[in-house]
Amino acid sequence: MNLVSIYAKKLRNSGLRPTKQRIKICEVLFDTEKTFHFSINDLSKIVNNKSSQKISLATIYNTVHAFKEKGYLKQIPLNANQAYFDTNISDHHHFYDVKEKKLIDLDNSDVGPINIYKKINGKKIKSVEVLVKLED
Amino acid sequence: MNLVSIYAKKLRNSGLRPTKQRIKICEVLFDTEKTFHFSINDLSKIVNNKSSQKISLATIYNTVHAFKEKGYLKQIPLNANQAYFDTNISDHHHFYDVKEKKLIDLDNSDVGPINIYKKINGKKIKSVEVLVKLED
DNA sequence: CACGTAGTTTAGAATCATTATAAACTAGTT
DNA sequence: AACTAGTTTATAATGATTCTAAACTACGTG
Ligand SMILES: [Mn+2]
Ligand SMILES: [Mn+2]
Ligand SMILES: [Zn+2]
Ligand SMILES: [Zn+2]
Numbered sequence: 048m049n050l051v052s053i054y055a056k057k058l059r060n061s062g063l064r065p066t067k068q069r070i071k072i073c074e075v076l077f078d079t080e081k082t083f084h085f086s087i088n089d090l091s092k093i094v095n096n097k098s099s100q101k102i103s104l105a106t107i108y109n110t111v112h113a114f115k116e117k118g119y120l121k122q123i124p125l126n127a128n129q130a131y132f133d134t135n136i137s138d139h140h141h142f143y144d145v146k147e148k149k150l151i152d153l154d155n156s157d158v159g160p161i162n163i164y165k166k167i168n169g170k171k172i173k174s175v176e177v178l179v180k181l182e183d
Numbered sequence: 184m185n186l187v188s189i190y191a192k193k194l195r196n197s198g199l200r201p202t203k204q205r206i207k208i209c210e211v212l213f214d215t216e217k218t219f220h221f222s223i224n225d226l227s228k229i230v231n232n233k234s235s236q237k238i239s240l241a242t243i244y245n246t247v248h249a250f251k252e253k254g255y256l257k258q259i260p261l262n263a264n265q266a267y268f269d270t271n272i273s274d275h276h277h278f279y280d281v282k283e284k285k286l287i288d289l290d291n292s293d294v295g296p297i298n299i300y301k302k303i304n305g306k307k308i309k310s311v312e313v314l315v316k317l318e319d
Numbered sequence: 320c321a322c323g324t325a326g327t328t329t330a331g332a333a334t335c336a337t338t339a340t341a342a343a344c345t346a347g348t349t
Numbered sequence: 350a351a352c353t354a355g356t357t358t359a360t361a362a363t364g365a366t367t368c369t370a371a372a373c374t375a376c377g378t379g
Contacts, residue, residue, distance in 0.1 A: 199326095202326095204327085204328070205327090239328065241328070241329060241330080241331095242328055245328080264337080
């Protein structure tokens with residue numbers, strides 16, 4: 048079974064039709080050993096440099112939102128003028144190099160266990176994300 | 184010594200002229216027992232509901248940036264369509280209630296010690312911020 | 320107390336990431 | 350083949366933030 052049919056199946060299983068746009072975006076996002084961080088603009092450039100059949104920016108937005116919704120991507124909490132996403136969907140954290148404006152993964156094993164002692168009535172914890180800002 | 188002259192002194196010490204706009208913004212931000220979270224728009228409304236002499240939005244932006252620069256305010260790392268700031272400048276963390284879109288302080292004492300084992304060459308840690316997302 | 324100047328405020332314009340719109344297109348079903 | 354819900358797309362709209370440049374002001378100097 049080739050990657051394209053794996054992506055098609057994955058999309059169908061999520062209730063998303065496996066269009067050629069979504070497949071191509073899957074190839075860029077998931078055909079790689081390493082995970083990576085990207086903005087919508089980054090992704091648009093990567094995708095559209097790969098072939099002459101362009102994918103519109105609107106579709107990139109739609110797809111990233113859909114993939115995030117389905118849990119295939121995570122958005123990184125960060126104060127920047129654009130949103131950053133992560134193909135690494137495991138529980139993990141980030142260094143943010145403020146000067147270089149660069150994100151670096153901090154695996155869960157790179158951070159000691161995090162204990163939250165405060166409880167909020169009727170709410171449960173959905174995620175715990177640590178942002179470590181770096182300076183020189 | 185009244186609050187206004189305390190603010191004036193604080194501003195002068197930071198190299199900022201104590202204008203009536205900045206003093207008024209200081210009063211809103213710092214004349215209170217409790218710290219709080221706000222967006223630029225929140226602050227603009229609060230400030231301008233207090234008196235008939237309005238402060239322009241540009242000045243609110245300028246002042247918040249200046250105060251953040253000087254360390255009198257912190258920006259909260261969060262994925263939202265506008266920036267959120269905090270008058271609580273102590274080291275602390277946040278709950279984010281995703282449904283209600285509400286931030287809740289998590290004091291340092293509400294979170295166990297956080298150990299970062301990974302090192303980045305030539306960089307040192309500037310801050311460690313935890314965002315705990317809540318769901319029902 | 321003028322005066323000069325750097326710093327500040329402001330209205331309004333510009334920017335730009337993101338979202339909305341609605342028409343054309345297509346995957347999957349009958 | 351025909352139908353339909355879902356998708357893509359160009360384009361417009363939105364809205365937070367930043368920029369601009371002119372008017373204003375705090376404050377040191379003579
Ligand atoms: Mn980028
Ligand atoms: Mn608000
Ligand atoms: Zn990551
Ligand atoms: Zn806070």
